[in-house]
Amino acid sequence: MLPESRDFQPAHPAPHAGPVPLRPTDEVMQLERLGSLHGSRISFIRTVVRKMMDEGWRVENRRFDIDRDGYGTAIYRITTPEHLYEFVLFSQYLDPSQRSDRVIANAWDCAFALCVGEVDEERLEALRENIPRQEAGRCDASVIVLSRANRSVRNFDSMVQALSEGRQPDPRQIARVGYLYRTTAVYGNGKFGIADYPKIRDWEDFGLPFSAQMFTVYLLRHFSIEQVEHIAACRAPETAVRMDNRLKRYLGIGNSTGLGMAPFLISHPKLINQWVLMRETAIARCLGETADRDRLDRLLTLIERGAQHTRETGSDDARQTEQNQTLVEELESALDWLRQQAPEERRLWQELSDYARAHWSLETQELLHSLIIELYPHRVDELELYMGAIEQYDLVPDMTLNRLIEEIESNYDWALAVDFDDPEQTRLFWYRSAEKEEPRLGIRGEEPGDDREMPLDIARQVRRAYDALVSYRDQFGGRTTVVEFLLERPGFKGIIRRVQSMSQTTYGEIRKNLLAGDMLPMHLLRCKLSFFGATKFDPRSSRWVRITLFQGAPLLEDIGQPFDDDWFMPVMPDPEEVVG
Amino acid sequence: MRVSQNELTGLCRRAFEGLGFPPGDHEDAADMVVWLEQHGLGGVDTLRRALTRLTSERRTAMTRSFEDSSLGVIDAKGNSILLCGSLAADLAYAKARRKGLSVVKIHDCYNRKLMMGYLARCARRGMNLMAFWRNSEDPVVVEQVVSIRAYEDYPTLLLYQIEDQDDTLTRNRSVTLIASPHFSMLQSLHPDPEEATLLQVVRPEDFERQSNRVWEDGLQVEDDVWYRLKELSGRTLVEATEESRNRGAGEGAE
Numbered sequence: 123m124l125p126e127s128r129d130f131q132p133a134h135p136a137p138h139a140g141p142v143p144l145r146p147t148d149e150v151m152q153l154e155r156l157g158s159l160h161g162s163r164i165s166f167i168r169t170v171v172r173k174m175m176d177e178g179w180r181v182e183n184r185r186f187d188i189d190r191d192g193y194g195t196a197i198y199r200i201t202t203p204e205h206l207y208e209f210v211l212f213s214q215y216l217d218p219s220q221r222s223d224r225v226i227a228n229a230w231d232c233a234f235a236l237c238v239g240e241v242d243e244e245r246l247e248a249l250r251e252n253i254p255r256q257e258a259g260r261c262d263a264s265v266i267v268l269s270r271a272n273r274s275v276r277n278f279d280s281m282v283q284a285l286s287e288g289r290q291p292d293p294r295q296i297a298r299v300g301y302l303y304r305t306t307a308v309y310g311n312g313k314f315g316i317a318d319y320p321k322i323r324d325w326e327d328f329g330l331p332f333s334a335q336m337f338t339v340y341l342l343r344h345f346s347i348e349q350v351e352h353i354a355a356c357r358a359p360e361t362a363v364r365m366d367n368r369l370k371r372y373l374g375i376g377n378s379t380g381l382g383m384a385p386f387l388i389s390h391p392k393l394i395n396q397w398v399l400m401r402e403t404a405i406a407r408c409l410g411e412t413a414d415r416d417r418l419d420r421l422l423t424l425i426e427r428g429a430q431h432t433r434e435t436g437s438d439d440a441r442q443t444e445q446n447q448t449l450v451e452e453l454e455s456a457l458d459w460l461r462q463q464a465p466e467e468r469r470l471w472q473e474l475s476d477y478a479r480a481h482w483s484l485e486t487q488e489l490l491h492s493l494i495i496e497l498y499p500h501r502v503d504e505l506e507l508y509m510g511a512i513e514q515y516d517l518v519p520d521m522t523l524n525r526l527i528e529e530i531e532s533n534y535d536w537a538l539a540v541d542f543d544d545p546e547q548t549r550l551f552w553y554r555s556a557e558k559e560e561p562r563l564g565i566r567g568e569e570p571g572d573d574r575e576m577p578l579d580i581a582r583q584v585r586r587a588y589d590a591l592v593s594y595r596d597q598f599g600g601r602t603t604v605v606e607f608l609l610e611r612p613g614f615k616g617i618i619r620r621v622q623s624m625s626q627t628t629y630g631e632i633r634k635n636l637l638a639g640d641m642l643p644m645h646l647l648r649c650k651l652s653f654f655g656a657t658k659f660d661p662r663s664s665r666w667v668r669i670t671l672f673q674g675a676p677l678l679e680d681i682g683q684p685f686d687d688d689w690f691m692p693v694m695p696d697p698e699e700v701v702g
Numbered sequence: 703m704r705v706s707q708n709e710l711t712g713l714c715r716r717a718f719e720g721l722g723f724p725p726g727d728h729e730d731a732a733d734m735v736v737w738l739e740q741h742g743l744g745g746v747d748t749l750r751r752a753l754t755r756l757t758s759e760r761r762t763a764m765t766r767s768f769e770d771s772s773l774g775v776i777d778a779k780g781n782s783i784l785l786c787g788s789l790a791a792d793l794a795y796a797k798a799r800r801k802g803l804s805v806v807k808i809h810d811c812y813n814r815k816l817m818m819g820y821l822a823r824c825a826r827r828g829m830n831l832m833a834f835w836r837n838s839e840d841p842v843v844v845e846q847v848v849s850i851r852a853y854e855d856y857p858t859l860l861l862y863q864i865e866d867q868d869d870t871l872t873r874n875r876s877v878t879l880i881a882s883p884h885f886s887m888l889q890s891l892h893p894d895p896e897e898a899t900l901l902q903v904v905r906p907e908d909f910e911r912q913s914n915r916v917w918e919d920g921l922q923v924e925d926d927v928w929y930r931l932k933e934l935s936g937r938t939l940v941e942a943t944e945e946s947r948n949r950g951a952g953e954g955a956e
Contacts, residue, residue, distance in 0.1 A: 262704055263920045312706030319708070321917040516827055519792035520799040555946070556939040562946060571940030577725050605796045609766060609776075609789055615726025 135508045136399060139406035142472060144628065148536070150402060153634035157645025158484035161690065162492040163499065164400055165655030166332045168687070169506040170340065171675050173327075175685040177203055181344070181678050188213060190356035192349050195250070197241060198341060204326045207266075208241045209341045210234060212254050213349065221272050223306060223378040223666070228258065230270035232303070234345075236338045238264050238317070256307070257314060257558065265316040266328065267338040271303040274376060278302050278350065281365075285354035288361040290701050296372050297434040297694040300658060300670040302346035304376030308335045323510070331393065331510055332654060336671070343375045343672050367677065368695040374673030377656070380666035382560045384646040385552070387632060388578045392623070395630035396511040397653045402629065404502045405475075405491045413470035417497045421471075422460060424493040424691075429453040431657070431691035439661040445485055452478075452486040471497075496690060515623045517615065523591055523607060524600035526618065529625045530588050536633040537581035538588060549639035552576040563643060563665065581635040583617040590614060657691065703928055704920045711736045713931050714749070720937030721756055723785070730820065731784040737819025739921060741856075742912040743904075745816065750927045752782045752813045757934070761785065767809070772801040778811035783877070787817045791879060794831070795824050798881035806879045814877045818848055818857060821879075825850040825857075830886035835877040836864065845898065851886040856906035856913075860889050862898040 149155070161168070173179075185197040198209040211234035220229045233254040241249065245264070252259030256270050276299050281291040310332070311319040328334035347370050354362040387394055411417075429450050437443050459477060463470055471494045478487045495502050531538065540547055545566075553571040555562045566572050577583065591614075594607050604622075608615050624630045632649075634641060643665050651659070656669035674692025676685060714732035723731055738745030762779040764786045769775070774793050778786045790808045797804030814835045821831045832849040843864040850857035880887055892898035 260703065263706065263918060312708030315704055315706055315709070315920060318706045318917055318920075514826075516823065517792050520796035553940045554938060555942050556936070557942040559939060562940075562942075564940075564946065569943065569946060574938050574940055583725075603796050603800075605789060605792045609764075609793065612727060612789060613724040615724065615789070616729065617725065619726055 135396075137403055137505060137508060139403045140410040142406040142410035142469075144399075144402045144406050147628055148633065150398060151629055151631060151633045153632055153641070153645045155484050155488070156398075156632060156649035157642065158488050159401075159649055159652035160485075160489045160492045161652055161655035161657060162401060162404065162495050163502050163687075163690075164404060164495075164506045164509065165653055166330070166336045166509075167340070167655035167671055167675070168690070169330060169509075170333045170336045171672075171689075172503070172506075172685075172687055173333075174337070174340075175676060175681055175687075178681055181341070181681075183348070184208070186348070186352070188349060188352055190353065191215070192353045195246075196345055196348075197246075198344070199240075200341075202327045206239060207327075208237045208239070209338065210237060210241055210246065210249050210253070211342070211345055212250060214254060216272070218275070221275065223272070223304070223662075223668075227306065228256075230254075230256070230306070231273045232342075232345075233268075233270040234338070234342060235261065235265045235269070235316075236267040236334060236341070238266060256309075259314065261315045263315070263317040263321060266322060267308065267310050267334050268314060268316050269305055269308040269335075269338055269342070271305045271342055271375070274299050274302055274304055281350050282353045282357065285351060285365060286358040286362045288358075288363050290363070290366050291369060293369060293372060293694045293697050293700055296369065298436050299376070300372070300374045300673045301343075301376040302350060302373060303342055304378055304668065305339060305342070306378050307382075308339060308377075310335045329510070330506065336654065339375050339377075340672055340675065343373065343675075344678050346375070347373060347677075366695075366700050367679075368700055370677055371674060371689075372692060372695055374657075374670040374675070376668055376670055377651075378662075378666065378668050379647055379651060380560075381562055381643055381647075383650055384643050385561050385576060385578055387646050387650055388580065388636070390511075390513055391620070391630035392511040392513050392515075392627060394632075395624075395627040396509055398629035399627075400505040400508050401491075401653075404495050404505055407501045408494045408498045409469065409472040409475055411469075411471065411498055411501070413465035413468055415465055418460065418463070418465040418470065420497060421493060422457060424496055425453050425457055425460070425490075427693055428489055428493060428691045429457075430693045434694050435658045435660075437660040442659060442661050445483070448483050449485045449489065452482040453489070455482070456486070456490060492690070496688075499687070515619050517604065517608075517619045518622045519603060519605035519608075521604045521622065522600060523595040523598075523602050523604065526604055526622070527588065527591055527595065527600075530584060530591075530621055533625045534581075534584045534588075534621065534631075537584040537635070540581050540585065540635045540638075542582055542585055546639045547635055548582070548637045550637050550641060552578045552636070577616065578636050580617070580620070580631065582637060584621065587614045587617045587621070703923060703925055705923050705928070706920050707736060707740055707916060710739065710746070710921055710923065713928070713935055716935030716938050717931040718784070718934075720934040722761075727785065727788065730788040733823075734784060734787065734816040734819040737822065738816055739923075740913055740916050741818075741904075741909045743815065743818070743859075745819075746921075746923050746927055748813050748816055749784075750924075750930075752784065753927075753930060753934075755812065756782060756784070772797050772804045774804070774806040776806065776808045778808050780810050780812070782813045783808070783811045783816050784813060786811060787814075788820050791817070791820045791824050791831070791881075794879040794881040795827065795829050798829060798883055802884055803882045804880070806881075807876055808879070809874050809876045811875060811877065814875075815846060817877060817879075818859070821848065821850050821857060822855065824881070825852055825854055828852045828883055830882050830884075832880045832887035832889075833877055834880075844901065845892075847889055849887050849889055852883065854906065856909035858889055858906060859902070859904040860891075860900070861902040862892055863901050864898050865896075 180201040182199045184199045188194040193213050196211045200207040213232040216231045235253050284291045322328045432446050432450050551564050551572045658670040660668040674689035718728035718731045735745040735749045764778045767775040767777045794804045794806040830852045837844045845862040845864050847860045848857050
């Protein structure tokens with residue numbers, strides 16, 4: 123059931139999945155599977171674009187004081203049915219030697235913010251003082267998102283050059299790098315003085331998680347296109363042309379993400395539970411549908427597109443390249459398999475899912491799920507409203523030790539199965555670096571800092587708490603309460619509270635010891651990024667990745683036109699048609 | 703400086719972690735400070751005064767002096783309520799859940815008004831609570847009574863100036879908690895205006911209004927406390943080495 127109004131987001135909703143059961147936690151929450159997820163209809167970029175298109179948001183270019191080299195100030199006004207916002211962007215010269223993907227950089231090609239209400243001159247000057255400084259500046263609660271971006275060296279200049287010469291940029295180049303700008307941080311929820319999330323949580327526009335951040339990135343995409351067209355026109359007013367709309371739609375925004383994102387998944391398990399639960403609910407609902415010929419044909423088309431999209435996804439990372447090749451081959455096998463099926467009166471999608479689980483890689487399994495979800499918007503799209511969660515963790519102090527020990531044994535068996543006497547299981551440690559306080563991963567015994575570990579070692583903490591609880595129970599009896607135990611052993615309060623809270627959820631805990639030497643942080647990053655809706659995963663190491671957002675999304679000028687929300691996994695426009 | 707609630711919470715958590723608070727306790731302590739600040743009752747200022755003691759004195763573990771099924775007495779050994787308040791409230795909660803009513807008294811603790819935020823957390827789990835304590839604020843004694851109903855977000859707080867200068871409660875630096883899932887303890891005005899002068903009444907709607915103001919505008923925190931907390935949180939950080947930089951960690955952030 124949908125809520126009657128969006129004035130209030132339920133704390134931990136669990137909509138009905140239908141006749142098909144949700145997949146088991148132990149299968150879904152394996153780190154490798156989470157690291158194989160793809161975006162879907164309920165990813166945040168899809169949701170925010172649907173909302174903007176459905177509600178006909180108005181975006182006006184209010185100021186474009188950009189010089190012939192692209193430097194200056196731009197302001198876009200956004201009018202939604204609920205509020206007025208302004209997107210303020212400062213573009214500045216950046217010495218190429220300072221251009222860096224690292225979060226510890228302190229200069230960017232452009233810095234920008236999404237602000238509530240109109241930005242007058244006085245406010246603009248305050249923003250000009252602070253936004254380009256990012257972490258070193260201070261904003262106030264009228265700013266809801268703060269971000270910065272670097273130009274793609276490979277694309278920016280050549281696109282300006284092409285447009286100024288009256289040519290369209292080559293789509294093959296955009297297929298290689300699908301953006302003009304790449305963000306390195308998109309800050310929300312109170313960072314550096316901006317508005318806390320609870321301020322906007324009940325807002326119709328940006329109440330859902332990360333929707334304000336994603337919309338801000340979308341506006342950067344629009345600016346990036348206007349900016350290259352502007353520079354080209356200034357450079358060669360006689361010959362310059364505007365970019366073909368097909369190319370504009372094929373441009374996204376890049377993002378470079380590293381370990382900073384990883385702790386989020388551990389410290390927000392109720393939110394992660396909600397995201398995974400909604401995705402699994404969508405999968406279960408759709409797998410429970412009876413197939414028909416039209417939808418089978420549509421799925422075949424989507425799989426072909428997914429395969430083509432993957433063929434057009436490049437990466438220097440050998441592992442990702444191999445995975446992409448496998449994905450393409452297996453999608454072709456899926457096409458063959460499906461073409462031999464008669465859809466009528468069958469749960470064909472369930473059969474496909476079962477077949478995929480038995481025969482194909484995790485990436486293929488999860489992409490097929492994302493594509494099946496595309497077939498039933500009316501069964502899926504409402505789930506976007508349930509992607510929020512309140513991260514409250516309460517102790518159950520009167521729970522008996524017997525009961526708590528049972529909960530650990532049944533819900534954290536995966537943690538108890540880890541042998542922490544094996545040094546390989548504690549080879550890694552997470553710490554917070556003094557350099558801009560970003561999280562990092564060290565090797566125990568080789569690097570300093572394991573005396574100041576971040577508490578991301580959920581499995582090890584559970585093991586230690588379990589051993590202490592069993593010992594205490596043996597001494598004082600199983601009816602002893604948790605609070606009595608904690609008054610003697612207060613150091614276990616955090617993990618016990620987490621165990622008690624998460625035992626009431628299905629998909630909150632990632633079932634992997636994050637200290638193990640074979641743990642790949644990339645899986646954590648990709649999991650979160652897939653819920654954003656990222657495509658074109660391009661790992662630069664096991665610890666950071668470049669991705670693309672909004673590639674294929676409609677343009678601002680498409681608002682008001684018929685919109686069929688069919689831009690997942692876009693493929694390159696035909697170069698013959700675009701370039702000629 | 704103006705900061706967000708999320709920033710203050712994060713910084714306090716790391717500062718308490720830097721002070722050696724165990725996992726679970728550093729989150730609770732931070733939440734207690736921020737709750738009071740968010741509701742206009744000077745959480746950060748209370749923390750500022752507590753920091754001297756928290757950073758300079760060796761802490762002694764609290765002990766249980768007396769206990770039966772519905773009564774508990776905890777000796778906080780001169781520590782801040784930040785170190786013992788949450789578990790004391792949880793003890794009151796657990797006993798009340800089992801026996802219908804409980805009384806827990808914490809002796810010899812400081813910063814007792816920080817307790818209010820934790821009471822609100824217990825209330826959302828279906829418990830009615832009341833806390834009562836007296837502060838000696840030379841030359842007067844201030845009596846504070848706070849109560850919150852089960853499932854409600856905000857308490858009611860009454861503050862009185864008391865003429866009784868020789869008060870055992872004040873000297874004991876104690877706080878008394880009463881909990882029951884069955885009935886709430888409603889405050890009434892002190893029956894003898896000669897003995898007690900009502901200083902302040904903060905009603906649930908006042909708490910809510912103040913909280914909403916903070917969401918709208920953020921919080922104002924004095925620079926010196928902010929940087930002191932930064933310094934304490936710095937104890938949890940690890941200096942980067944050339945090797946760690948080269949390893950490629952840290953690019954990008956949420």
